[in-house]
Amino acid sequence: MIVLEYAISGLLFGATYSLVAIGFTLIFGVLNRFNIAHGATLMVSAFAGATISILLGGADSYLVLILAFVGSVIAGAIVGLLVRLVAFVPLRNAAALSPFVTSAAVALILEELFLHLTQQVPIYSVEVTEFPSPLENLAFFVGDLYIRGAYLVIFVVALVIMALLHWWLNHTKSGLAIRAVEENPDVAWLLGINGHRVEIMVFAAASAIAGAAGCLIGVAYGSVSPFLGSNLLLVSFVVLVLAGIGSVRGAMICGLFVGVIETVTAGTISSETKEAVLFIILFAVLVIRPQGIFAGAASTRD
Amino acid sequence: MAYLTALFEISGLNILLALSVFATLMVGQFSLAQVGFWSIGAFVSAMLTTMYGFPLFPALMISGVLCAIIGIALGYPCLRIKGIYLTLATVAFAEVVRVFFSNLHHQVEIDGRMVGPAGALGFRGVEVIAAWPEIYAVVIVVIGMFFWIERSRIGLSANAIREDETAAAAMGINVVLVKVSMFAFGAAVAGIGGGLYATFSSFVLASNFSFHLALISIFYVAVGGMYRFYGPIVGAVLLTSLPEVFRFAADYRMILYGVVVLVVVAVFPRGIVDEILFRLAERRERMRVRNAESQSSAGHTTVVRNES
Amino acid sequence: MFSVSQLSKSFGGLKALDQLDFALSEGEVMGLIGPNGSGKTTAINVITGIFPVTHGKVRLDNLDLTNKRSDQVAKAGIARTFQNLRLFGRHTVRDNIRSSQTLLCKSLFSRLSAIPTSEERQLSEEVDALLDQFQLSEQSRRTADSLSYGERKRLEMARALAMRPRVLLLDEPAAGMNPTELEWLATTISHLRSTGLAIVLVEHHMKLVMSICDQITVLNFGRKIAEGTPSEVSQNSDVITAYLGEADDGD
Numbered sequence: 001m002i003v004l005e006y007a008i009s010g011l012l013f014g015a016t017y018s019l020v021a022i023g024f025t026l027i028f029g030v031l032n033r034f035n036i037a038h039g040a041t042l043m044v045s046a047f048a049g050a051t052i053s054i055l056l057g058g059a060d061s062y063l064v065l066i067l068a069f070v071g072s073v074i075a076g077a078i079v080g081l082l083v084r085l086v087a088f089v090p091l092r093n094a095a096a097l098s099p100f101v102t103s104a105a106v107a108l109i110l111e112e113l114f115l116h117l118t119q120q121v122p123i124y125s126v127e128v129t130e131f132p133s134p135l136e137n138l139a140f141f142v143g144d145l146y147i148r149g150a151y152l153v154i155f156v157v158a159l160v161i162m163a164l165l166h167w168w169l170n171h172t173k174s175g176l177a178i179r180a181v182e183e184n185p186d187v188a189w190l191l192g193i194n195g196h197r198v199e200i201m202v203f204a205a206a207s208a209i210a211g212a213a214g215c216l217i218g219v220a221y222g223s224v225s226p227f228l229g230s231n232l233l234l235v236s237f238v239v240l241v242l243a244g245i246g247s248v249r250g251a252m253i254c255g256l257f258v259g260v261i262e263t264v265t266a267g268t269i270s271s272e273t274k275e276a277v278l279f280i281i282l283f284a285v286l287v288i289r290p291q292g293i294f295a296g297a298a299s300t301r302d
Numbered sequence: 303m304a305y306l307t308a309l310f311e312i313s314g315l316n317i318l319l320a321l322s323v324f325a326t327l328m329v330g331q332f333s334l335a336q337v338g339f340w341s342i343g344a345f346v347s348a349m350l351t352t353m354y355g356f357p358l359f360p361a362l363m364i365s366g367v368l369c370a371i372i373g374i375a376l377g378y379p380c381l382r383i384k385g386i387y388l389t390l391a392t393v394a395f396a397e398v399v400r401v402f403f404s405n406l407h408h409q410v411e412i413d414g415r416m417v418g419p420a421g422a423l424g425f426r427g428v429e430v431i432a433a434w435p436e437i438y439a440v441v442i443v444v445i446g447m448f449f450w451i452e453r454s455r456i457g458l459s460a461n462a463i464r465e466d467e468t469a470a471a472a473m474g475i476n477v478v479l480v481k482v483s484m485f486a487f488g489a490a491v492a493g494i495g496g497g498l499y500a501t502f503s504s505f506v507l508a509s510n511f512s513f514h515l516a517l518i519s520i521f522y523v524a525v526g527g528m529y530r531f532y533g534p535i536v537g538a539v540l541l542t543s544l545p546e547v548f549r550f551a552a553d554y555r556m557i558l559y560g561v562v563v564l565v566v567v568a569v570f571p572r573g574i575v576d577e578i579l580f581r582l583a584e585r586r587e588r589m590r591v592r593n594a595e596s597q598s599s600a601g602h603t604t605v606v607r608n609e610s
Numbered sequence: 611m612f613s614v615s616q617l618s619k620s621f622g623g624l625k626a627l628d629q630l631d632f633a634l635s636e637g638e639v640m641g642l643i644g645p646n647g648s649g650k651t652t653a654i655n656v657i658t659g660i661f662p663v664t665h666g667k668v669r670l671d672n673l674d675l676t677n678k679r680s681d682q683v684a685k686a687g688i689a690r691t692f693q694n695l696r697l698f699g700r701h702t703v704r705d706n707i708r709s710s711q712t713l714l715c716k717s718l719f720s721r722l723s724a725i726p727t728s729e730e731r732q733l734s735e736e737v738d739a740l741l742d743q744f745q746l747s748e749q750s751r752r753t754a755d756s757l758s759y760g761e762r763k764r765l766e767m768a769r770a771l772a773m774r775p776r777v778l779l780l781d782e783p784a785a786g787m788n789p790t791e792l793e794w795l796a797t798t799i800s801h802l803r804s805t806g807l808a809i810v811l812v813e814h815h816m817k818l819v820m821s822i823c824d825q826i827t828v829l830n831f832g833r834k835i836a837e838g839t840p841s842e843v844s845q846n847s848d849v850i851t852a853y854l855g856e857a858d859d860g861d
Contacts, residue, residue: 034386036517086564094571096386097332101524101567104517109560116553234397234513237390245386272422276401279394286391287379453724455712462698462709469696471680472658473689473710474773478679529700587756 005145006267007260012151013220014259015158019213020232021239021251022165023206029182029246030202033096036103037083038210038236039229040110041076045211046218046228047114047124048075050131054123059132068133069157069215076211077204079110084203107229114226128225131218154216161212162252165205169248178202182246234275235262238282307434311502313542314437318495320522320534321444325488327528328457329481330464334516335376335392336492338399339369341511343496345403345419348428348506353410353418358431358501362440365497366490373489377482396516403508424507425500432501440498444491448531451487460484525566527573536575611635612688612777612808617666619649619656619832626652628832629666632825634777634808639799641819641840642812644829645852650812651693652832654779658690659683670777685713689775691766693782693812697754703765704750707737710773736772743798744768760791767798777808784815796822820844828852 020042027035049072058064087102118124138149169175180188181198189195217232218224239258243250258278265274319340326333343365350361376395383391409418419425451457459480462470471477500506518541526537544562548555570577613633619626627649634640642650655661657668659680668675668683675683689710698706711733712721720727726734741747744764749757754765763783770778784795792815799822803809813819819826820840828836828843830852836843843849 090568091571097520097524097528098567098571101520102564104520105560105564105567108517109557109564112554112556112560116557119553230513234393237393241387241390272401272405276398279397279401283391283394283398286383286387286394450724455708455715455721458701458705458709459712461701461705465698465700466696468660468680469692469698470709472660472684472692473769474681474684474713475709476681583753587752 003264003268005147006263008145008147009151010260010263011256012147012155012259013263014256015155015162016213016217016220016255017232017235017239017258018252018255019158019161019209019216021236021243021255022162022248023209023213024233024236025240025243025246025248025251026178026202026206026209028240029248030178030185030199031088031099033088033099034103035083035088035206036100036233037087037106037110038103038207039231039233040107041079041083041207041229042210042214042217042232043114043224043226043229044079044110044214045072045076045207046131046214046224047117047129048072048211049215050129050218050224051123053132054130057132058134059136060134062134065133065135065219069212072211072215072218073208074211076214077208080203080207080210081200083207084199088199107233111226111230118226128223131222131224133219133222135219136222148220150220154220157212157216161209165209165248168205174198174201235278238278241282241285309543309546311434311437313539314434314441315495315499315502316522316538316542317441317535318444318491318498319519320526320538321448321531322488322492322495323519323523324448324528324531324534325484325491327523328451328460328464329484330467331380331481331485332389332520333392333485333488334389334513334520335395336488336519337511337513337516338392338396339373339489339492340496340499340515341396341399341403341508342369342372343493344500344506344511345406345425345496345508346493347497348425348500349408349418351431351501352425352427352429353412358436361501362494362497366494369493369496370486370490373486374482376489377485380485381478381481393513393516396511397513400508400511403511406508419506422509424505424509426505428500428504428506430501430504432498437498437502440494444494445531445535447487452531456480456483521563524573525563527576527579529572529576530579533573533575537573540574611671613669614653614657615667615669617653617656617668618664619652619661620664625832627656627829630827630829630832630834632827632837634810636776636806636808637803638824639803639809639811639822641823641826642810642829643814643816643819643826644835648829648852649832650829651781653829654690654781654810654812657683657779658688681713684710684773684775687774687776688779689770689773689777690779691770691781691783693785695762695766697762697765697769699755700753702751702753703746703757704737704741706754706765706769707740707772708733710769711736713773740768740772759786760788763787763791771802775807777810778802779810779812781812782814783811784813784818792818 024035024038027038049068052058052068052071053064056064056067058068083103083106087106088099091098091102118126118129135150135153140147140149140152169179177188177193177198178201180191180193181195185195217228235258239251239254242254242257261281262274262278265277319336322336322339323333346365346368347361350356350364351358380388380391403419404422406419407421409416409420417427459470459475462473462475463477463480467477522537522541523534524537525541526535527533544559545555548558551558566574572580611634615631617630618628630653632640642653644650652661656663659678659682663677666676670686670688673686675686675688698709701709714733715721715729717729720729723730741750744767746761746765746768749761754762757765767783784792787795796818799809799811811819811823823840825838826840826843827834828849835848835852836846
């Protein structure tokens with residue numbers, strides 16, 4: 001019974017992993033490059049949400065929570081565009097390693113900056129900064145199963161975001177343009193699709209989704225910290241490999257899967273082993289089926 | 303003075319870390335696993351010297367050989383994995399190693415106190431037996447090995463694989479052998495470096511060898527250059543001294559560090575050393591063309607100069 | 611001496627190569643021709659172990675080379691060039707050629723040594739001879755990236771020959787060559803043939819193929835549609851249709 005409870009909360013919380021991984025995979029799909037600063041983007045947005053919530057007294061106001069969420073999303077989009085401008089635009093034709101390094105440098109800068117801010121700004125705390133929300137003490141019982149209200153809200157919001165994204169990618173003109181660039185950037189240019197504009201759209205959207213995830217995770221934990229992002233980046237690597245890099249739908253499903261594995265391992269064995277289990281799975285999948293579980297032929301390119 | 307010595311010593315350690323990353327890059331594999339080997343080397347050497355009374359160099363040798371063996375075991379399955387997927391596999395390895403040592407409890411009683419890895423608290427009180435002479439003895443030997451590799455057919459084959467793996471195989475180069483050997487060599491260098499780190503710093507904490515350090519190790523190579531082996535050396539020395547140069551900036555110095563990495567890589571995507579070598583080669587090529595032109599027009603009164 | 615039998619390769623459902631047979635003896639030049647996408651390069655890639663064989667056999671003397679690794683195929687004595695030139699860009703011209711001699715090093719010592727051994731000096735003389743033969747002596751210290759297209763084409767052949775092969779697979783060596791270079795290529799191939807090398811020539815340049823090949827195999831849609839001497843093949847109606855059909859598609 002307790003395992004089922006773990007599995008459910010893992011599934012619900014896993015939706016945030018899906019969001020982080022989707023953003024990461026979208027950017028990879030269009031640029032064919034890893035954005036190591038994606039986790040840092042999430043962290044900065046989570047701080048933006050937490051700041052709004054702290055300043056406006058978000059402990060028992062749903063309106064403030066919504067404002068914080070919107071703030072996080074906007075902050076995410078802005079940081080994402082800045083990351084693109086600083087780490088990716090100057091290196092358009094360089095080797096694959098260079099944007100990896102520049103985005104990692106940006107991640108380092110942002111982490112160090114917020115580490116510093118948490119020591120200087122009075123409303124932040126050094127180790128963990130509180131993210132007050134009215135969801136803190138909300139809980140449900142389904143039969144005997146205890147379910148945290150925050151997790152349920154997270155799950156629903158994440159599903160709505162994913163549904164919107166799915167609709168956007170498949171049924172709008174700009175979404176089709178993104179998919180065309182993912183398939184073949186050169187042909188997309190020939191078809192009159194402005195690759196740079198698509199890049200901007202994707203960075204803004206992917207980072208806004210990271211922002212949303214940052215806010216949701218902050219609410220779920222009840223706190224944010226400067227290292228929030230790098231941990232989530234590693235988890236999203238696992239999601240990404242399971243899903244097959246570039247597969248948005250796979251990332252949605254695998255995020256939930258990773259959430260379940262993580263929570264169940266942490267609950268039944270120990271919280272230290274959960275990362276090891278995830279990375280052993282990652283390694284095994286890479287060796288046995290390098291293109292991922294959900295990837296079709298299109299994402300097997302390297 | 304003591305602080306300059308420490309800087310010198312840490313530079314030496316970071317040179318080893320950077321060179322171990324470079325060893326795998328020589329065959330075109332971009333590995334973040336070196337931190338994992340560093341961690342293994344650190345714990346194994348620390349345990350051998352402090353808990354079991356081994357002298358420094360035998361302990362380092364054992365760490366290096368152990369890491370090489372693990373490197374081979376890791377390298378073989380990794381041959382199937384290409385590009386960015388390989389990088390992720392190496393991240394996975396480093397993380398598993400980190401979690402393993404974060405949970406390792408193995409203590410023995412020496413002189414009335416418990417010594418050994420204590421899980422998340424790390425291994426405190428490692429006997430300090432390495433300082434700059436030991437570190438630089440190893441650095442010189444390792445640099446010598448890179449010098450030798452670069453001049454021998456191993457380096458020739460490795461570089462051919464990096465340029466074009468398919469063509470290299472078609473020219474009879476045993477890609478599997480060369481790749482796995484270089485991977486094992488890189489692992490051994492990292493293992494020995496980690497061992498020196500542990501016996502130099504007296505305190506080994508698994509969570510210090512995280513993804514964060516893996517990124518820093520990539521910075522060394524990216525900033526210094528990744529084609530010739532002295533690139534990573536320059537990168538490691540430069541980036542190790544950087545926080546000290548930025549002492550005036552106090553708490554902001556790591557931010558400045560990030561900015562410097564960002565700017566250097568954006569301006570010199572090849573890395574500092576390779577960029578200089580490239581510019582020199584370009585100039586030589588221009589001179590050659592100009593000489594050829596002036597020779598061919600030797601009969602004329604005007605010598606055609608380059609527009610530049 | 612060198613033969614492939616029933617060689618087939620499918621990519622998913624697509625049969626890129628379907629039951630190709632041919633045999634070559636020493637000093638023989640075989641032309642492998644056919645429209646674009648007819649499976650010529652696939653044949654070379656399958657023989658040299660770049661793609662696994664779906665079905666069939668590759669033999670050199672009594673050695674079965676089916677599905678061997680590329681380097682093992684090379685070691686057995688089969689060398690190749692690449693259609694789109696795959697040189698080691700940052701290697702010097704000399705090192706490009708040296709790279710393919712590694713399999714000739716008998717002693718482990720000269721593979722590992724950083725100072726030239728006597729074996730290495732002998733190999734070095736072979737490099738000099740090749741540089742001379744392919745008119746690359748002056749460029750020997752330049753990187754492959756900095757060479758002109760014609761120079762790179764010559765280097766690609768010199769590099770393949772440095773491993774002392776018994777069979778040479780040439781993938782469109784004439785592409786982009788001017789008449790003088792073409793003449794040089796024809797002479798070089800004839801000279802190589804006279805040393806006993808068996809050559810498979812994948813080529814679009816019909817005049818070259820017709821003038822130097824002993825036998826010709828024609829592929830279309832992965833399947834052999836004709837074989838024989840140049841004059842037999844040039845009168846074959848299937849061959850003419852295949853080429854005219856391609857001309858109709860027009861690109």
